[in-house]
Amino acid sequence: MKIHEFQAKGLLARYGVAVPKGAAAATASEAREIAGTLTPPIAVKSQIHAGGRGKGVLDVEYRGEPLHGVVLAAGADEAAEVASLMLGHTLVTKQTGPEGRKVGRVLLEQGTKIERELYLGVVIDRALGRPVMMGCAEGGMSIEEIAAERPEAIVREPMRPRAGLQAFQARKMAVRLGLTGTLLRPAAKLIGALAKAFVDLDCSLAEINPLVVTGDGGVMALDAKMNFDDNALFRHPDVKELRDLSEEDPIEARAKEADLSYVTMDGTIGCMVNGAGLAMATMDIISYASGGKGAPANFLDVGGAATADRVTEAMRIILEDPKVKTILVNIFGGIVLCDVIAEGIVTATREIGLTVPLVVRLEGTNVERGRAILADSGLNIITADSMLDAARKAVRAAGVEVEA
């Protein structure tokens, strides 16, 4: 789960990370009120779940120029005006795709005098099997860029999964980042606080970029990003409340409610598969069988313990997608029983009506019963006896032209 910058700063502040004075606004009047409490210059920052906001532009102009996602305003009036323009408009950044994201909130912050910019972040290192704190004396760039161009510039400290980063590690990190003298204590404290927040809140990513040394000799998080482990949200109800549904694809959110794993794609072949690996492989074989011309409309894993209800909901979601020209069902029954899947398919298609060709490949547990249910249903179902056969039939049914 992702949260907004202002929410991440709020959480980190609780752990003792210094952040600029400011607050988020959802309306123009709130923005005006907040701006009045801050000493200019004032940073006005669009709040969306994507990076690249500073360089990104909104679909609105300010003083004859396209408005950027982050603006430094000279005074309170300008800040309020810019904030009211951002709200409700769409911001396109290199991470949002061309459709962009609608700005629902803006963060207004007191400007900070910056002496130095650094990078600080915690991620899970899969190979080590533990969280790792990463720092770089060059901030502002994305860590991926730094890692690709100058990997030696990144300093790392592996953490204990529960005990977190030890105090000596935080001091060591600060020193290696050149945060010495009077900066050492506050820097080590901030590094320790970020590590503690990561562990306490079950983050999958916690990043301060840039971390700045301020003109008055302090260290501060100028930007913050936190992602959380969905599997641990059950023990963090306060974090779960920070979820912003408007940032999520509505179909993906609906599927999640039904315990379905669904990702929207832009092709025309709707897929229903059991198991994440087989679901990915089904997307891949659509591309393979059509020489790259056909594409899936979605990724959908009905899960290991699929009930008839869950399968029915999955079929509804696919059938209601206007992009879908053909449906491909690929099931290898293990724990999932083929007859249960077949019942779900029949129920959903009777309810909504089958308006597009349906290709079904069933294999595994109770396959004979499943096939019989489909055959007896009277529905116009195209059956397939292997994955490749199913993909070829689905591609053809979707009207994709494939060279022989």
Added chain:
Amino acid sequence: MSILVDGNTRVVVQGITGGAGMLHTRHMIEYGTRVVAGVTPGKGGTEVLGVPVYDTVEDAVEKTGANCALIFVPAPFCRDAILEAAHSGVKLVVTITEGIPTLDVADVMPDLKVRGVRMIGPNCPGIITPEEAKVGIMPGYIHRPGKIGIISRSGTLTYEAVWQVCRNGGGQSTCLGLGGDPIVGTSFVDALALFEEDPDTEGVIMIGEIGGTAEETAAEFIRENMSKPVAAFIAGRTAPPGKRMGHAGAIIAGGKGTAAEKIAALRDAGVAVAESPADIGATMMRALG
């Protein structure tokens, strides 16, 4: 011969009285697996499907000589269940449960390592040596004894590979699912090393997917250490970046973990990589010559 489990494997099921625990215990017994004990705290002294239930894993191990723990405990309690297994005396822990917090898995790893206990999973279908022992949730009847080892990060895609191997006239020595989470107990490298040592395994199929660098690490290992042919498939060539594809570990993050990188690394190490998931079995057969 086989790796990790065989006819001498004595399984204790943690969470045996739960829905999934009971269902799969029944299937395992029907398959011929020696399920010697179950554990559910508070239900010690009772019986489920003819299997004695104990309050603690330690008790079960002491009374029945169990040497492998199979975990069906709900995700929030798995950290504790895995630690209990690690400290009970068994040498193999198979964790089926999906949805365990990543930091909980990270937290149990040092205990397993220090005590020399191997974990398979979490979020995996388990491990099977055909006609000897099925320790997990895979459909037993699709497997046939043979010479091919199968290692996979995915459940159903493993079944697909098993089915293709059988259709091509082959069979399996042992098949294991490593699990779809970011941190897992057994890696491709661990499993490849075991298959390399197993005299009855002649070739290995590895099924990877997007996310992380486990396949690249495996490629290095294969280049340096494997004398047996390896065939592979990597799922997720068409997956978009930044999206979690079902498995917690299946995500292209920061441009890293793409299928293309993994396929290139494996090919470079001499692995026969199947272009299509329908070709996994045939690719293995060709690599075996």
